[in-house]
Amino acid sequence: MKRLRTGDQNLVKQINKSIVFNTIKKKGPLSRAQVSKKTGLNKATVSTMVSELINEAFIHEIGAGKSSGGRKPVMLYFNHRAGYAVGIDVGVNYILGVLTDLSGNVIEKTASPLRNIDIDYVVGQIFSCIETLVNNVPNSPYGIVGVGIGVPGQVGQDDQILFAPNLKWRNIHLKQMVEKKFLIPAKIGNEANAGAYGEQLYGAGKNISNLVYVSIGIGIGTGIFINNRLYKGATGISGEMGHFTIDFNGKKCSCGNRGCWELYASESALLQEASQQKLLNENDESNLDFLFREAQKGNSQVLKLLNILGENIGFGLINIMNTFNPETIIIGNRIARFKNWIKKPIERILEERLPVYHQSNTDIRFSMLGDDSTALGAASFAISSFFLNRKITDRLESIS
Numbered sequence: 281m282k283r284l285r286t287g288d289q290n291l292v293k294q295i296n297k298s299i300v301f302n303t304i305k306k307k308g309p310l311s312r313a314q315v316s317k318k319t320g321l322n323k324a325t326v327s328t329m330v331s332e333l334i335n336e337a338f339i340h341e342i343g344a345g346k347s348s349g350g351r352k353p354v355m356l357y358f359n360h361r362a363g364y365a366v367g368i369d370v371g372v373n374y375i376l377g378v379l380t381d382l383s384g385n386v387i388e389k390t391a392s393p394l395r396n397i398d399i400d401y402v403v404g405q406i407f408s409c410i411e412t413l414v415n416n417v418p419n420s421p422y423g424i425v426g427v428g429i430g431v432p433g434q435v436g437q438d439d440q441i442l443f444a445p446n447l448k449w450r451n452i453h454l455k456q457m458v459e460k461k462f463l464i465p466a467k468i469g470n471e472a473n474a475g476a477y478g479e480q481l482y483g484a485g486k487n488i489s490n491l492v493y494v495s496i497g498i499g500i501g502t503g504i505f506i507n508n509r510l511y512k513g514a515t516g517i518s519g520e521m522g523h524f525t526i527d528f529n530g531k532k533c534s535c536g537n538r539g540c541w542e543l544y545a546s547e548s549a550l551l552q553e554a555s556q557q558k559l560l561n562e563n564d565e566s567n568l569d570f571l572f573r574e575a576q577k578g579n580s581q582v583l584k585l586l587n588i589l590g591e592n593i594g595f596g597l598i599n600i601m602n603t604f605n606p607e608t609i610i611i612g613n614r615i616a617r618f619k620n621w622i623k624k625p626i627e628r629i630l631e632e633r634l635p636v637y638h639q640s641n642t643d644i645r646f647s648m649l650g651d652d653s654t655a656l657g658a659a660s661f662a663i664s665s666f667f668l669n670r671k672i673t674d675r676l677e678s679i680s
């Protein structure tokens with residue numbers, strides 16, 4: 281029989297431990313015998329892995345009591361309060377932070393507007409957001425396991441922010457700044473990737489392996505799941521579909537291109553049109569809320585703008601569907617709150633312009649986590665990275 285090398289044995293152990301951990305996390309409470317049955321691992325292996333996980337406080341056992349029909353088995357639970365994570369969504373005009381347990385349940389939430397995009401000011405706001413959340417953390421074995429931050433821009437493989445057009449930032453080492461200040465591991469990710477991750481774990485994309493999450497805020501970004509994995513491209517910067525051209529002679533964009541999709545189909549496109557039509561005061565942070573209330577009241581001028589916005593979103597979605605043929609497209613971020621008014625025009629454009637074999641196959645949904653998708657996804661990046669550093673992967677598909 282071929283003997284495994286030491287390295288291989290370590291890997292096998294990590295895989296077994298991850299399988300046991302994920303089975304209990306997703307399907308618990310389970311007895312050791314049930315874990316063995318569900319995973320196909322023998323009882324001795326399950327026992328060893330469970331003991332390690334109990335020592336590490338990730339699993340706890342309950343119910344060693346007696347019953348009339350014999351001994352009740354001890355049941356194993358995922359200890360989702362073994363630690364906590366902070367997730368932050370840095371919008372262009374807002375910052376939103378959540379404190380979650382290890383299952384992504386939100387314990388605390390804080391949001392504030394961003395008054396400008398100056399890096400020192402924004403970093404100051406990020407720090408005070410983290411401080412507020414960290415001060416509210418309950419007692420636990422691991423405390424804060426990490427901080428995840430979603431930013432609207434391209435993030436390289438070493439977590440460096442390469443370029444964030446709407447913030448006008450280039451080459452920012454936010455990870456190092458946060459780690460130096462708080463002595464907590466930090467993960468930086470693109471906001472749409474984080475949103476896709478959040479929705480795929482906890483929201484409208486649960487159990488869907490091929491999806492595109494379209495984050496429509498001040499700009500547009502997308503997060504792409506292919507075969508259950510977040511697709512990040514060769515250097516981590518895929519998904520900038522807000523900058524594909526829908527009008528090649530169109531308006532100039534801050535990315536250097538012309539006629540980018542986000543210039544016509546984003547929150548800023550809506551706000552710009554609305555202020556040109558004298559519906560808004562300029563630079564009032566509550567403008568989007570105002571338009572939402574007016575839409576609810578049936579203001580025909582606002583409804584007309586939302587109809588055009590929906591159509592413009594539809595034009596971009598056609599390109600996404602033609603490219604990826606996803607099972608589901610999820611529209612998220614701040615524009616998702618207008619779903620009652622943009623859904624129909626989106627569907628109309630798809631019906632008119634999409635090859636017929638696409639129409640019945642792709643499900644267009646709106647985010648289930650509302651404004652929290654990115655912050656929750658960012659917290660989950662931090663949680664996954666914490667487990668990975670402890671040689672446990674909480675997303676089994678990333679082992680192979």
Ligand SMILES: [Zn+2]
Pocket residue numbers: 522523533534535536537538540
């Ligand atoms: Zn652009």
